[in-house]
Amino acid sequence: MRKGRMKVLVVGASGALGRAVTAALNERGHDVLEASRSSKHFVDLTKPSTIDELFKAVGTVDAVASAAGVTPFLPFAELTEEHFQAGINDKLLGQVELVRRGLPHVRDRGSFTLVSGVVATDPIITGVVASLVNGGLDAFVRAAAIEMPRGVRINAVSPTALEEAWDVYAPYFPGHRPVPAAEAGRAYVKSIDGAQTGQTYRVGY
Ligand SMILES: NC(=O)c1ccc[n+]([C@@H]2O[C@H](COP(=O)([O-])OP(=O)(O)OC[C@H]3O[C@@H](n4cnc5c(N)ncnc54)[C@H](OP(=O)(O)O)[C@@H]3O)[C@@H](O)[C@H]2O)c1
Helix, strand or coil: CCCCCCEEEEECCCCHHHHHHHHHHHHCCCEEEEEECCCCEECCCCCCHHHHHHHHHHCCEEEEEECCCCCCCCCHHHCCHHHHHHHHHHHHHHHHHHHHHHHHHEEEEEEEEEECCHHHCCCCCCCHHHHHHHHHHHHHHHHHHCCCCCCCEEEEEEECCEHHHHHHHHHHCCCCCCECHHHHHHHHHHHHHCCCCCCEEEECC
16 A cells, blocks of 8 residues: 555546546545546557557556446347357456556556446346456456555455436346445545455445
């Protein structure tokens, strides 16, 4: 853990979750570098070479926070091999590559914080790919944490459905209570400013 103002790269900064993460980190006085396909710093997690270009552009950082990643939502009977590959390539391997390629550019005792999600452990109809990917991400941070060099830490934030996306998600999450994205933003602060590693922070459930 580094004390004081940190340089934090937020991937997926333009999204509902990413905006809340950026706001929470700004409130802590950190310097946020915003990245995504449409942000100031370009990256497309499905094209790993752009991750290398991103780190070349931003240089060494204290922390990397990811709030990106897309998985298809369809009934199991309609899912094809391509749907599984798309979700795995985007949200799972995209974030794994962010860690693998980003590691040399993160300072000693820095951190990675990835995003998974509630359906890893609390499945919904149409959510099989997301459950597989999110469960994989939770397992990945648990495993990668014990092999991170130089005191670098890694955690995941696993929110339930966000209030900001509830108009779209409500029909798929019967009986769930949405959580404000700001709550998830606080979990990123816990991961980045705290000292824990290998954790999945559940938010709103
Ligand atoms: N919304 C929820 O209720 C909820 C609940 C639990 C977990 N999550 C997870 O939280 C994450 C963010 O969700 P959200 O609701 O904030 O989504 P969102 O509003 O659609 O935002 C997605 C963000 O990721 C970026 N992005 C998408 N594809 C990318 C790519 N290939 N490379 C780089 N950046 C990419 C987008 O920016 P560009 O389009 O500019 O690239 C945007 O900044 C997702 O992984 C989602 O599964 C969401």
